[in-house]
Amino acid sequence: MTPDPGTERIAAIHPSACREYDVRGTVPETLDEGAAYAVGRGFATRVRRAGGTRVVVGRDGRLSSPMLEAALVDGLTDSGVDVVRIGLGPTPMVYFAEATLGVDGAVQVTGSHNPRDDNGFKMVLRHRPFFGEDVQDLARMAATRDWTQGAGSVEQVDILDAYVDRLLAGYAGGEYRIGWDCGSGAAGPVIEKLVQRLPGEHHTLFTDVDGHFPHHHPDPTVEANLDALKRLVADRRLDFGFAFDGDGDRIGAIDGQGRVIWGDQILMLLAGPALTEHPGAPIVADVKASQALFDHIEGLGGRPVMWKTGHSLMKTKMLETAAPLGGEMSGHMFFAGEWYGFDDAHYAAIRLIRSVHLAGRSMTELRGAMPLMVDIPETRIAVAEADKFAIVNRVAAALARDGAEVNDTDGVRVRTADGWWLLRASNTQAALTVRAEAGDRAGLERVLAELDGYLAAQGVRR
Template identity: 60%
Template sequence: MAHAFDPTILREYDIRGVFGTTLGVEDAQAIGRSFGTLVARGGPGLGSKGAQAWPKVVVGYDGRLSSPMLESALITGLIASGVDVVSVGLGPTPMLYYAEASMQDVQGGIQITGSHNPADHNGFKMVLGGAPFFGADIQTLGAMAAEGDWDDVVGEDGREAGCVTRVDILDAYVTRLLQGIDGLPADRLAAMRIGWDAGNGAAGPALELLTSRMPGEHHLLFTQIDGTFPNHHPDPTEECNLADLRALVAAKNLDFGVAFDGDADRLGVVDGQGRVIWGDQLLGVFAEDLLRELPNATVIADIKASRALFDTIAAHGGKPLMWKTGHSLIKAKMQETGAPLAGEMTGHVFFKHGYYGFDDGLYAAVRLIAASLRLGRTVTELRGAMPEMFNTPELRFRVDESRKFAAVEEVRERLARTGAEVVDLDGVRVTTSDGWWLLRASNTQDVLVARAESGTAEGLERLLGQIDEQLALSGLRRG
């Protein structure tokens, strides 16, 4: 029987919607049917993880109230297509990625998660054959569902559907995270004093186990998983959500603090003075550490990243590469280029060096500890040495879904006629004598995203004025 998705949920990087409005259990079952059929047919990209007699997909879910219902429906769809399911249960998205990467007999993975979105949102992040599943792949799922192009597979053993195996992988995952500090002096690790904020998201149990097994003094906030997020919204890119962590660092006089988003594939950091270290600034620290071991390596950053980051990578002997925003797009570019490190301003950090190449906020936090010790500077000292730029955070303002991409294209066409210096691989990033500004359409929400950076406050105001001018010409405004 065919199924039609609400077209707004089939996004560029993953599938996301509002539970009970644009996303429901019927959608989850249809996703399972389509994805399971692709895997059972030996879908594109499976490579060495090609389908076995009974192919397997690993499934996990986050702490949102709707996630168990969606998991049950998803599994029903998968097994109906003849796919065996390995369920790793409740946990962070990178734990699901770890399971898919480390289990040799699975062909794909799906995490049910609303990530950093509001509590009534949910969605699906997918990987197939060790590669991100996004873009045209997601549209393929939609087309298969619309046509009812699903298999009911019967194996040689007569089984008419797959089966479900429950696996507890948390301990193995945390053990793997701890390899990020292997070989570092025990006394220096023991001297670290760190604050942690799980934000009532899926990171909680993994964070408790990680810090219990890690040297040092650790102070934890909000590790109890609660899909209503009673303390603050789990999005560390919003500075207001770091208030509790800042207060903890100040009250306990800690070295630094780390916060995670709802599914822990991103992190936010404050130093010992409470200053935020944004995702692109963190990537600069990781790049400096990495390039001591891998000179001339390529480091990828998204188009929203500071010019200072690209300069930092080059200054330490690396090859900076600007790329499109989006965790799936960055991971695909890493596979294409062989880059050992990548990151986004939003706090996604991807380590192929020493790890698997997927975004993992917990592992990035472990690597921050390691980088600080190897570089011989505290996190506060590393933050203090960063150039002080005048920049905005991500400025997000609502624009109708049907209008957002068209508006950016109008801006691009006008700029092309003026001869402006533009990078248009993802929206438009315009460089002027004052610095640069960016306007792009979000691939996950009905918003436009703007950002600007300058060496002076006056220059920043002029850049913002240029953004406002271009928006006005398209009948839009910020705010």
């Protein structure tokens, strides 16, 4: 019997890299070639044990992605899985490939919106997210070398044009003057091709992929990262603008006045057309979303569903509820129905253009008509990785003792006379996430004072 090449290779997955819905760490401290190889071996083994033989692999533009992707492919093929390599591109393009190429799974090498030196792996098995205990299983398999063995093949496929064709299929969004900021991330090549074919006038920023992220970090939930897009929209007097995260699965948006359209407001814009096409349907939003969103969905005759934050968790809930649309404050927008059920910032842009067109008003008018809520955006508080869930649990116990009105879908979302506040443990970082909202500034101060009191009791300051 041919010796298993994995027996001669250092291949272990650092425990901290196994997150709730992907593998993610800092290169090389908690993620390296050995871990990438182990992920490939373990994932290929799971694919084969599920009766599959073929996996698509892509990578984002981070500096470490080529190295990790090569080791991943070695691991996949050494466990007997054939690999369809699609090269550099955004995560949604990998999801599209998985949905259309007749493969049994997919892996994208990506650090998403995390700091520059982070990287990781997002996985799909048999058209469903691979997360939770499945991710933990990869570490167990690496520790015991519980892997199948084989000699898989590798082929290279260029799917970019087919993906852009699919994004534009049935386009009915009208003509607008739009700015596009790719933040030097993997969305750049897609957007360059997309805007060449869209009607209207388009101006792009930072479409060259550069893992140094020289202009700004590609996280559109941080308003400072939208400054260049705001300047572009103002200088060119554009109708609105879009921004993308590092791997193109999260969207940011601004109106013609440079006002940010946050994730829950994006979902409000998308909800109208979705509920026209699917009357009475559920729409899923994460626990960080504004109460105004849930009220808006209900007002349109839809069924608002509040669910846990996390792209894998949201996609699973959408499958469970047969929802045509879902979204997160982080800018993940999920589309079923005429799409494939995954989060896709490029398709979200297409649908937003369509939503504006169908509304018959400008993006600026639509943004201006939204309920005036006073809030704080998603804020991360750095804490030790080992402490974050324990802190939330202790706060939850204190709230129970105090008789507070709490939704514990994901962390604690607390209703007060003035509004609500949220505390949850981040699934991607060593951090707590907080949000708060009220009807006016004075109410928000009271909401925040309550939140701060519970945090202070745990030795944490916002």
